[in-house]
Amino acid sequence: MNASLGSGPESTPPPVRPDAAVPVRQRLAELRGPAVAPHPLDARALAALAANPGCERRTLLDGAGVNKAVLAQALGSPAPFGQSQFAFMRGNAFEARVKSDGGTELLRLLGVDDPAAAGALTPDVSAAGPEGRTARTALALREATAAKAWTLLDHPMLALEVAGTPVYLEPDAVVVHPDGRWTVVEIKSFPMLDGSADPSKVGAAARQAAVYVLALERVAAKVPGAEVRDRVLLVCPKDFSNLPTGSTVDVRKQLSVTRRQLGRMRRVAELAEALPEGTTFDPSCGPEELTAAVSAVDAAYAPECLAACELAFHCREQSRGAGAVEALGRSVRGELGGLTTVGAVLDAAAGRAGDPADPTVAALRRAAELRAEALASAGRG
Incomplete structure (x- = not known):
């Protein structure tokens, strides 16, 4: 399956012309604030963005690299997002165990009878900057496919164009099979009890992995003999131990939905140009100025946003203040x-x-x- 994001009738518009790219970047930098570095998007945020493509507020803020958590704090409506330090350290330790011994454990979970004898290659995909890492990853994938050998890419870098701006993504791992197939590996620290895990967490992992698959498809389209699998390997701790176990997850539905939703998003440049002159989301500004700036961009609030967006509490307050029925849920709004x-x-x-x-x-x-x-x-x- 080598279809790219831009395929089909709902494809995204062509990239911004090179002569217009610099002004667009300058405009987005002005929106963030002169001294504010862009906040990178990850696959988790991108999956949440694709789940609510009608929210122009999130599309613009994410596309401009605005740190929504910092913005919410400045607005006085912080959201309790993020892992605890203990959970973060536990997750890192589990991931290191899964990838130890040159990927032997991962090959076993993929069904290789003698993973030690298979001897997976582990090319270095490090480089300077996200553009360099993306190029190095593409080269490593091409070489691994041509070599026809098991290959493990640890934290490769992929690129995906969303609403006219590039987004750099970093999956936990990508395994290249000797027959040219590429498998996305998603490593999570929630347990798999008796062979099954929490359906809501598996669903979130599937949506996140689908974003990686979409980005990989762009690379595979340029590599002869390459094919990105629409089934990803989800690796979790077995029961209450730290032993890894794996499950193959079919992400075809998530791929279809994500591809369609991303294609519906308006370009970030169009949204930025529609704002009043001088609009900024610089967190150093006062709450009143920031509230006016945020209100200048239409939102599509729903209760589901509370689990996926740092600005959800602020948007909920605005929605309730306006008496909007969306605050009661999308199903109620539809009825x-x-x-x-x-x-x-x-x-x-x-x-x-x-x-x-x-x-x-x-x-x-x-x-x-x-x-x-x-x-x-x-x-x-």
Whole structure:
């Protein structure tokens, strides 16, 4: 499967022209603040971004390299994101164990009968800067495919264009098979109990791995004989031990959704140009100025954002303040049709507004009648 992100009718627009790239980068730097370094996107954030492509606020902030956690702190609405130091150290120790002995354990989890005899190659993919590491990774993948030998790439660097800007991604590992297939390896510290793990965590890992697969497909398209597998290897601790165990996860559904969602995103340059002159997300600015800057970009808040976006608490407060029904969930928003505020819903239910022939309005009024009857019965009891 070598289809790239730009394939199909919902493909992303072509890259920014070289003569326009510098002004775009300058504009994005102005949005971050003159002394603020860009905050890199990772696959976890990119998967969350693809899950909510209608949120122009997150698209612009992530594309401009704004650190949303720092911005949320400056706005007075910090979100409790991130791993504890203990969990971080435990995860690193487990990953090191999985990759020890030149990838022997990984080959065993991939089903190789005699991994020690297979002797995986472990090329060095280090280089200066993300562009250099991306180029070095592409060269290592090409050489490994041509060599027709088991090869383990430890923390390679991949690039993926999102909304007109490059994003650099670093999977835990990529294994090249002798037959030219490439497998993404995702190493997690949550346990696999009796051969299965928490479905929500597996789903999140699958969405993250799908982003890596998309980026790998761009490289594989230029390498003769290469094929990126749409099944990734998820490695977790077995039961309550530190012994690694693996499970093959089919990410075809996540690939399809992520490819389509990324293709729907507006270009970051367009969003930046639409902002008022002087808009900045520099965390050194005051809360009022930052609130105005954030409010200048449309958001698509939903309760699911609380588990995936550092600005979710700020956006929730704004959504509730506006009485938007999105704060109640996407499914509720879909059921209410043209009623976009809680006030409009209550007025329709009470008969103060709305067309009685509208099925949504009729359902709300019937629900209000049933509620009144239930309350009256409870009062008589």
